[in-house]
Amino acid sequence: MLTTTLPRCNKQERFFASSQFAVIGASSDTSRLANEVLDWYRDKHMDVIPVHPEEKKLEGLSVIPSISRLPSPSTTGLTITATPQVTLSLLKQAHKLSIPTIWIQPGAADQYVIDYI
Numbered sequence: 001m002l003t004t005t006l007p008r009c010n011k012q013e014r015f016f017a018s019s020q021f022a023v024i025g026a027s028s029d030t031s032r033l034a035n036e037v038l039d040w041y042r043d044k045h046m047d048v049i050p051v052h053p054e055e056k057k058l059e060g061l062s063v064i065p066s067i068s069r070l071p072s073p074s075t076t077g078l079t080i081t082a083t084p085q086v087t088l089s090l091l092k093q094a095h096k097l098s099i100p101t102i103w104i105q106p107g108a109a110d111q112y113v114i115d116y117i
Contacts, residue, residue, distance in 0.1 A: 015101040018077030019047065022070055024090060025081035025105075026050040026058050033105060034081035035059070049076075066093075073097040084110035091116055 021041050025034030038059060041048035050058045053065050067090065070076050078099050080087050087108045094102055104113070 011101075015077045015103055018101055019075045020070075020072060021046055021048045021077045021079060022051050022064075022067060023048060023079045023081070024051050024067070024086070025108075026055075027052060028055060028058065030059075032081070033107075034079075037079055037081060037105065067097060067099065068093065070097070070099075073099045075100075077101045077103065079103045079105065080108050081105040082108050084108060084113050087113050088116055 023034055023038045023041070025032065026038045027035070029035070035058075038048060038050055038061075042059070048061070049070065050061055050063045051065070051067055052058065052063050055063045057063060064070065067073065067078065073094075074097075076099055078090070078094055078101070080090055080102060082090065087104060091102065091113065
């Protein structure tokens with residue numbers, strides 16, 4: 001189980017202090033929220049990696065198929081824009097990979113995700 005006790009502003013500062021970011025949920029459908037998040041990181045000149053099990057490139061960026069392929073999980077901030085079922089699975093993987101910070105976007109959590117956190 002994951003636990004956090006930091007105040008909200010410290011959590012945000014800690015998240016954005018990551019040296020790299022990964023976005024779950026971006027796809028070739030550029031109207032998706034995850035693609036907007038991906039663009040936001042790029043617009044801020046942040047090092048970002050899209051994660052998608054089937055895509056090879058998204059918006060000019062190389063894609064990795066899963067978070068297990070992150071080059072440096074322990075310094076990566078993970079943004080999740082997916083279904084709650086996928087989110088729960090990703091949280092469990094992220095814990096095993098020692099990913100320190102995770103931003104769960106609206107709609108990506110349900111009671112099972114909340115209970116896990």
